[in-house]
Amino acid sequence: MEELLMRFLIGGVVISAFALLGDVLRPKSFAGLFGAAPSIALATVGMTIARQGKGYAATEARSMVLGAIAFCVYAYAVGLVLMRYKRSAAWTTLSLLPIWLGISLGLGWVLLR
Missing domain, CATH: 1.10.287 (Helix Hairpins)
Structure with a gap:
């Protein structure tokens, strides 16, 4: 349960940061590109490093x-x-x-x- 909560929090923060980046960039179609996948991948890799090396x-x-x-x-x-x-x-x-x-x-x- 703790790992799920950490993924949720880290993913949410990183998704928000990428959404802000996408909102600043032109054209606006980049906002969707930076919306979810990169942030979830970063959160997963970061947690994997911390837990399994x-x-x-x-x-x-x-x-x-x-x-x-x-x-x-x-x-x-x-x-x-x-x-x-x-x-x-x-x-x-x-x-x-x-x-x-x-x-x-x-x-x-x-x-x-």
């Missing part, structure tokens, strides 16, 4: 980077399908989730064995 945190951080790369490919594929085939957003995002999973697992298998 730098080596374990480095592995976690590498995994986060690979997941982010896979997400970028997934987002690109979703954008292409939405623009080209004019499908619904819900159908497209759900049906292309295996791309994200496959690339994440593939990168992990190839680079982290």
Whole structure:
């Protein structure tokens, strides 16, 4: 319970800081980019370093980077399908989730064995 509370507090503070940064930057579309994911990742890595050491945190951080790369490919594929085939957003995002999973697992298998 204590760890959950710490994640909540650290994540909230960092999310607020990134939201302020996003509000200052132009264009305003950056506000969403800085809204959640980086702050949660920073909170998680910081707590992992404190609890389990730098080596374990480095592995976690590498995994986060690979997941982010896979997400970028997934987002690109979703954008292409939405623009080209004019499908619904819900159908497209759900049906292309295996791309994200496959690339994440593939990168992990190839680079982290």
